Amino acid sequence: MNTTESNPVITSEDLLMHWQGHRGLTRRLIEAFPEKEFFTFNIGGMRTCSALMQELIAIAVPGLRQIAMSSTEELKEHLNYTSKAEFLARWDEDTKEINRLWALIPDEKFQERIKTFGQYEGTIWSSIFYFVDNEIHHRAQAYVYLRALGIEPPHFWER
């Protein structure tokens, strides 16, 4: 681990705010989705919006917990939620838990390596970037679902 006198590209706080900004947008996407179609609508054999959002929930806090605690957990995607309200309540709990866990990660840890969920190897920073990128990716797919349903999604650039 090199300690260098430098100007950071981004700070730990920047990266947390960036992720939470994306999470706020994803929350608005969930809110915008019609209740029934959230659990039933898909395109081209893809997963429903609820299944995509389950994946994001399965990754965010459990992934960050492994980073903060240097622990290992299995990926568990199945939730028994049957309403958007349950997703939104969980989303808000997780937003707070992400802030709590983030504070436990010292700066020097971001360049260390980890194997999340017992199988995905990389640096800490690249693991966190993967969580965020994967959220952007699946949320964008839900944007297409909303457009196909004739509903205007929230603006991508509003965080």
Place this chain on the structure above:
Amino acid sequence: MNTTESNPVITSEDLLMHWQGHRGLTRRLIEAFPEKEFFTFNIGGMRTCSALMQELIAIAVPGLRQIAMSSTEELKEHLNYTSKAEFLARWDEDTKEINRLWALIPDEKFQERIKTFGQYEGTIWSSIFYFVDNEIHHRAQAYVYLRALGIEPPHFWER
């Protein structure tokens, strides 16, 4: 601008490699798209894949040039390309140009502020993150188009 003795969350080189990894995936998405549908297919009144990729091209090099050169350019989205081959050739040129421009950005610049395309204000790092996030967002929409066309997209996790 604070100069701190610290371990960076990510280095400038990390961020370039991260973006270029995403660009490689977007290139494979363009390759996977059928020629005719690239210019004609859409869902829910959204733009075609060629229009989405035009936007990415309009942002990447011109945006980074403004960052590297501290210059201002207008956003010009219109390209007269009529084949995927022209998009792919431009993509490859831009990949090299991004590497060239990136080398001109000193580390201390990432926390400075800029107004790209004369209108989008933020830090340099957040502007670059926006370019990458916007690429992930629109590429994911093209993933749904491909699935709707019965074609399996490239794996999201392969960079």
